[in-house]
Amino acid sequence: MDKVRLQREAAFIRSSLLDQGYLDEQFIQLEELQDNDNPNFVEEVVTLFYTDSARLIYNIDQALLSNPTDFTKLDDYMHQFKGSCSSIGAKKVKNECNGFGEYCEAQNYDGCFRTFQQIKQEYINLKKKLETYFQLLKEAAQIK
Amino acid sequence: MTSRNLSTQLRALVVDDNMINRKIHQKMLNGLGVECMGVANGKEAVDVHCYGQSFDLILMDKDMPIMNGIEATKKLRSVGICSMIVGVSSRSMEVEIREFMEAGLNDYHEKPLTTAKLASIIHHIINTKVFYSYNDHFIFGKFLNDPFI
Numbered sequence: 001m002d003k004v005r006l007q008r009e010a011a012f013i014r015s016s017l018l019d020q021g022y023l024d025e026q027f028i029q030l031e032e033l034q035d036n037d038n039p040n041f042v043e044e045v046v047t048l049f050y051t052d053s054a055r056l057i058y059n060i061d062q063a064l065l066s067n068p069t070d071f072t073k074l075d076d077y078m079h080q081f082k083g084s085c086s087s088i089g090a091k092k093v094k095n096e097c098n099g100f101g102e103y104c105e106a107q108n109y110d111g112c113f114r115t116f117q118q119i120k121q122e123y124i125n126l127k128k129k130l131e132t133y134f135q136l137l138k139e140a141a142q143i144k
Numbered sequence: 145m146t147s148r149n150l151s152t153q154l155r156a157l158v159v160d161d162n163m164i165n166r167k168i169h170q171k172m173l174n175g176l177g178v179e180c181m182g183v184a185n186g187k188e189a190v191d192v193h194c195y196g197q198s199f200d201l202i203l204m205d206k207d208m209p210i211m212n213g214i215e216a217t218k219k220l221r222s223v224g225i226c227s228m229i230v231g232v233s234s235r236s237m238e239v240e241i242r243e244f245m246e247a248g249l250n251d252y253h254e255k256p257l258t259t260a261k262l263a264s265i266i267h268h269i270i271n272t273k274v275f276y277s278y279n280d281h282f283i284f285g286k287f288l289n290d291p292f293i
Binding site: 026029030032033035038041044045048049052076079080082083084086087088 | 161162163164165167168171172175207234235255256258259
């Protein structure tokens with residue numbers, strides 16, 4: 001596949017992610033920080049996000065298995081996770097986290113559990129799309 | 145008199161338990177010509193000062209393990225640290241922001257920070273440094289009959 005076509009595909013994925021609300025202005029802020037000294041800055045930050053948030057997702061999963069449920073701990077983990085989502089501009093995932101916070105406050109276990117499954121789904125969806133996006137950029141960069 | 149690019153001589157400390165935020169904020173600050181380091185909690189922020197380091201700007205996250213931003217800010221002010229301390233948090237309840245400000249912050253911003261917000265903070269620090277530098281030179285020069293004045 002030629003360089004221009006790969007770049008166009010990547011640009012299309014990027015526009016879709018922004019237009020459909022998967023990503024927000026914060027992602028554009030990250031792109032603006034990318035320069036010749038750090039040409040892969042955005043990908044590095046996104047990779048760091050997925051590595052770090054895997055730990056938080058595991059903690060939340062474990063906290064949901066605990067009996068009795070520690071809603072304070074759950075809320076703390078979710079606050080950290082939401083903060084990370086916000087930092088990379090993961091808008092849809094972040095918005096799902098708001099619902100979780102409300103169920104925590106109401107100490108509604110079923111609501112927390114259900115919402116968390118949705119959060120994980122959105123998290124995985126975004127991960128797949130971003131992986132495709134960065135792969136296309138990488139392939140385009142390799143073609144002279 | 146040689147002109148000094150003060151922005152390249154500023155030092156900042158990013159205090160945040162979230163390594164993503166540390167990476168982003170440090171990159172933003174580097175882009176603005178500010179040398180910076182990052183630590184993961186309030187205790188480490190206090191410790192680096194005890195080891196003799198000084199900073200023009202401290203970006204202080206509120207919620208951190210071991211020592212949070214409120215405790216760290218109070219501790220730093222109690223030992224005479226006069227650096228500009230800007231609190232950052234994703235919590236937005238007024239009572240929480242007020243508690244953080246009362247700990248000794250100069251300013252507070254909600255996360256995520258943007259380059260524009262940081263640039264305005266940096267400009268404020270530079271302008272303050274220029275003002276005091278000018279006044280120190282003016283007063284000193286007057287006493288020594290400095291022909292430069």
